[in-house]
Amino acid sequence: MHQIIGVTDLQRRFRTILDEVVKNHVPYVLTRGSRPEAAIIPYEDFAQFLAWKERDGRGAGCAAPLRRRLAAVPHNDGGVAAPAVRGSGVGRLYGILQRR
Incomplete structure (x- = not known):
């Protein structure tokens, strides 16, 4: 989780936090x-x-696995969160996930 x-x-x-991510494979959502x-x-x-x-x-090929991983992340408007990494193009991918 x-x-x-x-x-x-x-x-x-x-x-x-970094040790927990690396050793225990716990992802963190940064707010x-x-x-x-992110x-x-x-x-x-x-x-x-x-x-x-x-x-x-x-990046559309990874939509389903990412959706499953992000499904439990709450967002202010009740939808799925859209964390982004600025300047990497990943934000566009999360935008694609939001529209599907």
């Missing part, structure tokens, strides 16, 4: 002002995400 943490709390507890902004996931999950994205060229 994932955890939700504010960026200020993450700054204070970064080493502990700023109670709004999901996620910290184990590198193995990220490598799998990249493989799905590469397979489809635009």
